[in-house]
Amino acid sequence: MAYYAEKDFFEDDELIELVTSILEGNLTLDWYRVDTPRLRAKPADPARGLTYEDCNLGPYGYDAIPEFVRDRYSMAARGSALVAKLPDLGYTINRRSDVWADNVVGLYEEAKARRWAPAVDIPWGELDTAADPLREAAMAQACTLLEEVALVAMEVPSRWVFSINQEFLELKSFLCAQMIDEARHVEACRKRALASGQGLGRASVSAEQALKELLTAETYPEASLGTNLLLGSFVLAMYRALGAVSKTRADRLLGTLSMQDVARSAAYGVAHMRYHLGHQPGKAVALADYLDRSEHTVLGIAGSPEFLEPLVLLAAGSREPGALARGAAFVRRWFTGALEEYLERCAAAGLGDRRERSRLPRLAATLAA
Incomplete structure (x- = not known):
């Protein structure tokens, strides 16, 4: 079953106006002001490189996943700041x-x-x-x-x-x-x-x-x-x-x-x-x-x-x-x-x-x- 975005973005005048403004140098920086932890991942073993274990930090890490996922059903990256109207992907395995x-x-x-x-x-x-x-x-x-x-x-x-x-x-x-x-x-x-x-x-x-x-x-x-x-x-x-x-x-x-x-x-x-x-x-x-x-x-x-x-x-x-x-x-x-x-x-x-x-x-x- 197909999903359709709530708008045809070609016809979204507000979005086009915002894009034009950004390209003129008027940045909103809303993404920069999000209240997410400023954590830095570092390779524990340089020979192995940066692994997922090295990225197991705070709310970004897999240790932070609860037994029941009750409020995150979109494709948003784990630990990122959620906003309104993110689409629900219909996940059925959430435990x-x-x-x-x-x-x-x-x-x-x-x-x-x-x-x-x-x-x-x-x-x-x-x-x-x-x-x-x-x-x-x-x-x-x-x-x-x-x-x-x-x-x-x-x-x-x-x-x-x-x-x-x-x-x-x-x-x-x-x-x-x-x-x-x-x-x-x-x-x-x-x-x-x-x-x-x-x-x-x-x-x-x-x-x-x-x-x-x-x-x-x-x-x-x-x-x-x-x-x-x-x-x-x-x-x-x-x-x-x-x-x-x-x-x-x-x-x-x-x-x-x-x-x-x-x-x-x-x-x-x-x-x-x-x-x-x-x-x-x-x-x-x-x-x-x-x-x-x-x-x-x-x-x-x-x-x-x-x-x-x-x-x-x-x-x-x-x-x-x-x-x-x-x-x-x-x-x-x-x-x-x-x-x-x-x-x-x-x-x-x-x-x-x-x-x-x-x-x-x-x-x-x-x-x-």
Whole structure:
């Protein structure tokens, strides 16, 4: 729905007269006489530059954000002097503990400091795609699946960022950094598949249905829990596995650089849940129920043949039965390790020990048998 300013400024004679007067040297200086604190931000560490932590000063800082934002719904900069008739942007997420995490400022700064460019930071020229066509086909298929995952991981924060109050600007900036991270993964995985000479592989029905379920979470805390903590834990392990089975520096870098990006999302997911439940402990039951309903998506994504079989082949190195057995053993260990890390993150987030409640450990035990 379109919004229209209360006036057509081309037809605002008073504004045009004011502009003309200012350009004649008659300044109003109303902006100079505002009663806002005169504070100066300085870099604590010149090597890092001026960070948001350095700007955490008085009413301008994120420590000053209240639990409930009740009177600031425009795009006015936090701490600035408000005036009449500022437009209401219709924010629907105005409670700090619904979105905040104590580490979000540092994670945003890290996202900028550790940015990388797939076009030039992956040594594409070192790939020898003709040496092992089967391996290249497996890598292309794994990257096809990971591109599907990254596209949805990019869209999840985009669904929520406009609904979140502008007062939480550091958090909103981090969500934008997440989108950039995932756009980078889309690029890297797509280019790796095409660099193989095998082309893109096959889309996964189970993965895409699972991803859509996570994408359509009903609340922001559920979306963050499902995408950052649940999905993020296993995607982090997926990239780690690709790095572990890599034969080239290019593939190792693709895995490790993508890992560092996803690790930020997982770290935010844990800290966000811890902050959320610390301020709203009554939500623990609903979020545990959400995980009960949503953990099956892990099997649809990480357990899809479109990812699992390529990973077995990459770990095996060939289709010889003994090699395939070793590849399958690697994948079982990989899944068990990823699950353990996920359960540890749940506990660290304040969601308790899910080993008895979750169906994932029973699945892992069955696979290991």
